[in-house]
Amino acid sequence: MAKFCIVLLFIVTQGLAAPYKSSNGCGYDSCNLGKPDKLNVHIVAHTHDDVGWLKTVDQYYYGSRSEICKRGVQYILDSVVAALMENPDRRFIYVEMGFFWRWWNQQSDEMRNIVKQLVNEGRLEFISGGWSMHDEATTHYNSIIDQHSLGAEFLHDTFGECARPKIGWQIDPFGHSREVASLFAQMGFDGLFFGRIDYQDRLFRTPEKKLEMIWKGSANLDRQSWLFTGVLPHGYSAPLSFCYDIMCSDPPIMDDKNLHDYNVPERVEAFIRAAHIQSLAYATNHIIMTMGADFQGQNVNENFKNLDKLIHYVNLEQVNGSNVNIFYSTPSCYLYALNKAKKEWITKTDDFFPYASIPFAYWTGYFTSRPALKRYERYANNILQVTRQLNGFSQMNLRNSIFYLSEAMGIAQHHDAVSGTEKQHVANDYAQRLSDGIDQSMEVINAAYAKLLSKEGQTQLNVPQFLCPYTNISECLPIEGQAKFTLTLWNPTIHSVTIYPRVPVTQEYVIRDPIGNIVPAEYLPISITTKNIPGRTSSAQYQYLFQASLPALGYNTYYFEARANANKIKRRRVKTTFNEACILENEHLSIEFDGQGHLKHIVNLDKNLMVSFTAQGFYWYASFPGDPTTPELPASGAYVFRPFVSEAVPVSLSGSINCTKTDTVQKASIVFNDWVSQEFSLFRGATSVELEWTVGPIPIHDNIGKEIIIRYNTNINSGSKYYTDANGREVLERIRDHRPTWPYLVDERISGNYYPINSRIWIRDNDHQLTILTDRSEGGGSMYDGSIEIMVHRRILHDDSMGVGEALNETAYGTGLVVSGKHILLVERPEDSARLHRVGAQQLFMHPLATYSLPNTPSYANYSNIYRQSWSALSDTMPLNVHLLTFDQLTHKQYLVRVEHYFELNEDEIYSQSVTMDLQTLFKSIGTIANMTELVLNANLPLSQLHRLDWMTKDQESSHMNIFQSYSSNGTTLTLYPMQIRTFQITIN
Structure with missing residues (x-):
């Protein structure tokens, strides 16, 4: 069944080239805009279905594991369709395509036709349309775009224009990112609604009627990033006492006057009162009421039957002078009504982080929760993008096999997945899905390499490639003891890169580069810390480290051949010192440590710039355990970070330091205790310092939970300001103990100043900037001046x-x-830092993918005669400020391509300028571009057909702009402006 579903999806995806049709029976044309002289209450029937949380996505879908909770999404969707068919006035919205796709694949043609009718009539409306309702703090923009594109493609190919989402619906994520608002606007959305907002922010906005606004989602993209945004009144649940789901206990509408429990007058009066109270917080005569919650609707008829009655009896009161007009609606129709009100709206330019639900409860712990899963998700995305590229450039047309990983990645973006806020068995399931998807992708990678590696004129010989995902613990079991093996490195960026692979081995080898030269390599012992990591089974005691310069958007293969007389191999000189002060130094940087492992200085030799460190190392906060006598004071947990005391404790006052210097790298390995260590590496020619940290097992024998931090205390005069990125893109200024939007009352000094760090954080003064790039999403901030x-x-x-x-x-x-x-x-001057941190973050995110093989050739000479050891899709140099975000083969001759300018305005004197490029450059190895259609960001509508709603701000600024004319192309040549992403469907000859 699973393979049939994949093939089915692959078949329908071929429709991307089909004409885009519109219908008058859906969308804004089908909206009830209420009565101009009444208080119009838009009733939105919905369900919020987590694609995993307390149960796995499959357990939630089927309704299994009822001992955890009795929830089954398949029954919800069955119930919704039946209930909508009973009454043409009813409407329902659905969000999570990861569930709907499962359900759709199990339906008969008759049921599918019924659903299509409901969609075409606007009675079943898809909102947001992503594979999941993604988290906004710990997700990367690449994966946000991908998971929304996956859902949008399914909806477009299944239902057409009537299913195109126009609204973002982020009702449950725990804080909201400005970058997400920008991405939604670029997807063509007209608005965004969410349920969670900081309790102080809500208290400030409510009496001022500022719960709805124009959110300026980008400091670079101007009006194309503006998005109307509304905060829902009750989170996303029904108003108090009006929940009619089978799981609720509120009184139903009992409308038989002959029975003792007749309650229509009381219920009507209570609803009208609730509507009037809610209207006090909103600026027009339209308000929205959500009728639904987590997994509600397994018997949705119970909800609808009571809502039918409520609507009927409340509206009857209009003859008695009531001004309340209530009707079934959708978020998009509510938004359209607000747009037609022609009101001027307040604006917002910052974000909604951090989020506190109540005093002392800052949901900032999940920025770091489950760090291994957060890293694995990034690794899986790296493989996904490489697989798409290899499939496209080899023209294997194996997109259906890539779907497994795309789907797993879509689920992983859920706000209880990569966030780390799920139960352990669910986290295991997310990781297993990613692993299974990676295994399926290896079929594509192998098929692609069989073609790309084989020299012209040679019979294609498949040398199976395999991953070694445990090289992070210096383990690659398939190559241990082998007489020969190859390492192929695919560079997924459009710029050449230099990296330093580390290959764990059990014997010594000669390494040859793609033209047969012997590669100078360091043969270094694997650290005791690494060898003692639980679960490591490798017998490798050493690892090779060497410099690899990789072509843009291509690969190099390195050939390893065991030496018979290993003891006669002349090794490169290695100098090692123990527990002595040492200085690591190359052409650009100098790093000084004392004899106890304390980092003292980093000097930028090119700029004669020094940053001194008063402290650098690991600390831990004791987790607040909670107090049964004061349940309003939460414990620290998966969501909440709440330290027991506001001062962190060092894991050790000193460490043992081991400094190693070779021609390729200089390292300082520092062990603080038996569960914390770090290693600084300075490579030849590098302008940055690499720090690898290892933490765990965190001891709990004292019954104290622990939150482990790395702290960098410097002499930088940063004041209270620090800077963090949003979802890997734009950077926002943070000010300690401050919120730009409201007068902030400090109730948690530490966790209230934590923000998501998706790729980088920095502090600076007039002359110095210290930037830290991360390999996964983490939480952090600056608790003291000069500190990160x-x-x-x-x-x-x-x-x-x-x-x-x-x-x-x-x-x-x-x-x-x-x-x-x-x-x-x-370490750089502020004005020179962007080039390093932008390029560095992109290369850390899109790292070259290493695959290994065991060739069946007798010698290197034989191997080099058969196989191509270096290849690049590009023959021209690409602009440094351009990034290839997506390269996805849709059909034999059609591709989906996204390119982006990944510098911000005024960041860099050179690279913050607009840039022109020719897309044909990407296709020189494939064919000639015959046709290009520019699409919105999630690729479900030509940009020329996009018409967003116009809004006016209180500053008399209009949101109107002609997007298509602003970004027209000339043939295959296009211009990119700072932070702009452009999406194209391309047909080649």
């Missing part, structure tokens, strides 16, 4: 009572989970 702290791991013994019902206590191999990760440190 980043939380890297958490092990907590109590639940925070926010719903997951489980302590965040990850274990593996019978002990606490060990996690390793990477930070990149950059």
